[in-house]
Structures are given as C-alpha cells and as structure tokens.
Amino acid sequence: MSGCPGSRTMDFSEKDVQNESETGKRQSQLRQWPIQLHLVSPQAPYFQEKDVLLVADCVPFALADFHKDYLKGKSIAIACPKLDSDQEVYIEKVKSLIDDSKINTLTVIIMQVPCCFGLVQVAKGGAEKATRKIPIKQVVVGIEGGVLSEEWI
Amino acid sequence: MENILDKEIKGIIDAYPEVGKILEEYGIGCAPCSVGSCLMKDIVGIHNLDPQQEATLMYRIEKAVYPGRDIPEPKVDLTKKAAPKKIMYSPPVKKLVDEHVLIKRLLALIPSVVEYIENNVEVDKELVLRCVDFIRNYADKYHHMKEEDILFKYVDENAEIIQVMYKDHDTGRNHIRQVVEGAENGNKAQIKEHLFGYRDLLTQHIKKEDEILYPWIDRQLSDTQVGEMFRRCNEADASVGDELPKKYENFINKLEEKFLKEVVK
Ligand code: SF4
Ligand SMILES: [Fe+2]
Numbered sequence A: 001m002s003g004c005p006g007s008r009t010m011d012f013s014e015k016d017v018q019n020e021s022e023t024g025k026r027q028s029q030l031r032q033w034p035i036q037l038h039l040v041s042p043q044a045p046y047f048q049e050k051d052v053l054l055v056a057d058c059v060p061f062a063l064a065d066f067h068k069d070y071l072k073g074k075s076i077a078i079a080c081p082k083l084d085s086d087q088e089v090y091i092e093k094v095k096s097l098i099d100d101s102k103i104n105t106l107t108v109i110i111m112q113v114p115c116c117f118g119l120v121q122v123a124k125g126g127a128e129k130a131t132r133k134i135p136i137k138q139v140v141v142g143i144e145g146g147v148l149s150e151e152w153i
Numbered sequence B: 001m002e003n004i005l006d007k008e009i010k011g012i013i014d015a016y017p018e019v020g021k022i023l024e025e026y027g028i029g030c031a032p033c034s035v036g037s038c039l040m041k042d043i044v045g046i047h048n049l050d051p052q053q054e055a056t057l058m059y060r061i062e063k064a065v066y067p068g069r070d071i072p073e074p075k076v077d078l079t080k081k082a083a084p085k086k087i088m089y090s091p092p093v094k095k096l097v098d099e100h101v102l103i104k105r106l107l108a109l110i111p112s113v114v115e116y117i118e119n120n121v122e123v124d125k126e127l128v129l130r131c132v133d134f135i136r137n138y139a140d141k142y143h144h145m146k147e148e149d150i151l152f153k154y155v156d157e158n159a160e161i162i163q164v165m166y167k168d169h170d171t172g173r174n175h176i177r178q179v180v181e182g183a184e185n186g187n188k189a190q191i192k193e194h195l196f197g198y199r200d201l202l203t204q205h206i207k208k209e210d211e212i213l214y215p216w217i218d219r220q221l222s223d224t225q226v227g228e229m230f231r232r233c234n235e236a237d238a239s240v241g242d243e244l245p246k247k248y249e250n251f252i253n254k255l256e257e258k259f260l261k262e263v264v265k
C-alpha cells in the first residue's frame, strides 16, 4: 500500500485550531435509516423526489459542519469506492434513485485522495444508465476538513 | 456612505461622470445602460467583486463624489468569499447559455444578410421572413420564454436588472415587427435599420446575461431550486419537442453555408 497517496500516513495534530465556539448542543440532521448504499432501498420513501447526497465514508469525519451545511434537508447514502465490493450494484442503485424515486438532484461528496473519485464514476455510471436526467454536483473535501471545490458536473 | 449606496446609478453618473469611468475600469458598464435606475448597492452586489476590489471601488467612487470629505482607507471584509475566476453555471442555466450560442450565430450573419438584400434589386422577402421566424420562434418563444416564465421567477422580479431584461426582450420584439413591415413594403432601409438594431441590442443583452445576470441568479439558487428549475426547463423543452431546436440549428447551418459561399465567390 506504500505507493497509494490515499493511505499515506499524515499527522496534523499540531494544526492551529481557531477559537471556534464549541458550546451548545447541535441537532442531528439525519432523517432516515439505513444509510449505507448496500443497505438502502433506492425506492425508500425518504428518497422520493428528494435532493440526495452520495457521500464517501470518510467525509463526515473530515467535514466539521457536515450536518449543518450538507445533510440538512437532504437524504443520504454512503459508500467507499476503494474498499466496498459489488460496486455494479451501486451503479444500479443510483440509476434506480434517478428513474424510480425521481430524485431532484444528486450531490457526490468525496475526499481529495485519488481513489475516492471512484464514487463520482459510480454516480456518473448510474446517471448514464438512467433515462431521466438530473443535475449532479461534485464536492471535494480536503483531508484537513476544508471544502476544496464544489461544482456541477 | 449609505446615501450613495441607496442612490440610482444614472443620477450619480450624470452628476459625476468620473464615476462612470471608474465603474468601467471594473468591467461594470453602467454608463451606456438604457435604464440606469439600479441602485448603487445592487450594482456592487450583482457584479460579485472580490472584497478588496469592492472596497477600493467604493472608496474611489466616494472620493469622486465627495472630493472634500475625509474618507477612511477601505476596510476589507475578508470573510466574504472572493469571486471565482471562471464562471460556473448550474445545469439549467448552462442550457440557456448554450442556446445563446445559436442566437449569436444568427446575429453574426445579419451584416451579410443585410448586404445581400441591399445588393439585390428586389427584397428577398422569404429570406427576411425566415430570419424573423428563427428570431420569433427560437430566440423569443423557445429561449426568452424560459427566462421569463421560469428563470426570472427565482429572483425578485422587481429587481432593476430583471426589469431591464424584460425591456430588452420587448425592444427586440418591436425591432422585429419593423423588420416584417420593411419586408412587406420592400423597404430596404427599414429592414437594415431594425435588423442592425436587433443585433446590437441582443449582443449586449446576451453578454449581460452570460456574464452578470445568470451568475447572479445562480449564486442565489439552492440545490433544490436548481433541480426544480432543471426539471421545469426540460418540461418546457419537451412540450415543444426535440424537433424545434434541431430545425433551427439546421436553418442556421444552411444560412452560414449560403453566406460563407457568397464571401468565397
Ligand atoms: S476511497 Fe474515500 S471513502 Fe474510501 S477509504 Fe478512501 S477516502 Fe475513505
Ligand atoms: Fe433574455
């Protein structure tokens, strides 16, 4: 695994932490269960005509405001394009989300490491198979938690 | 400073022409605008300058308007996001930008069409009317209607910039009525005047939409609205059928062929 930038060991524990307010309690914005892409039914009621997030497993751990800035008001499925098996099933499920559940938009949120872009390919593969067309957005998150880019693809 | 922000731009430029020049340096072409009743604060917001640019611009304008005043150096609010360099449109807006391309191809042919008409004894009425048909059914019905019925509804329709767009669409329709009248009466001068009038109007109009209006609207849209607008535009397109855009693209291809050949001859 030594050559893979996605698994290179890095330590940024020395990183300057700005004085952000950590007081108060936040509400979870999750409104469904399950969330793992193999476990969800793409035709579940919580996907119908919704704005859906397809999120790489590692993203919510890096993105501090994931609930507030992304999950709020949306439905979600999570997957890891590097380690998960049977990814053809994922492509079919994305197609079904678009065609059967008539989702409004799909936002794919991935980590910046190269192998995570596989999840964008899964989304594109499903969208190409689908007969309906919907807007798809790609959000790339840095390993130190910043949003590196956000664009419609 | 508040009072400048709440003033109409035309009034400011009339009283202080220097302000028009300063705005132009920032790529903000208010001086030649036909309406000009946008408020100064909207102009600054709409153009999405980065915070440094915006602060410097406002500082220079205030200096021009109140030369005697002791104005503090600009303070920069770095929490505001800087403008992205490349314009990125959402998918439904991108479709409208793409439709502009076909309209611009017609605009580019207008000088050749006019020259052809001037050089022939009889006015080629059919040619003029086919161009009018493209303008009325593709540029106006197919394209402008999506703007008016869908896109503009996502922002404050009373915003000055939207009012300017409506007015441009109307002025365009008037030009085309005049072109038709010219074709009916064999009046070459009338055809020329109003085809050129339409070309100048739409060239500016499309530039304003591509560079200013559409990005401004896009910045205000939520993902949910983008998805909804995409669906509504697709439904509008489906209601006229796939044939219509294809038919007009063919028309432009043929027209280009005809006039490019003329040039070669
Ligand atoms: S591919 Fe993405 S989700 Fe999977 S381990 Fe790598 S960064 Fe995490
Ligand atoms: Fe327009």
Ligand SMILES: [Fe+2]
Residues within 6 Å of the ligand: B096, B100, B143, B144, B147, B206, B209
């Ligand atoms: Fe337009």
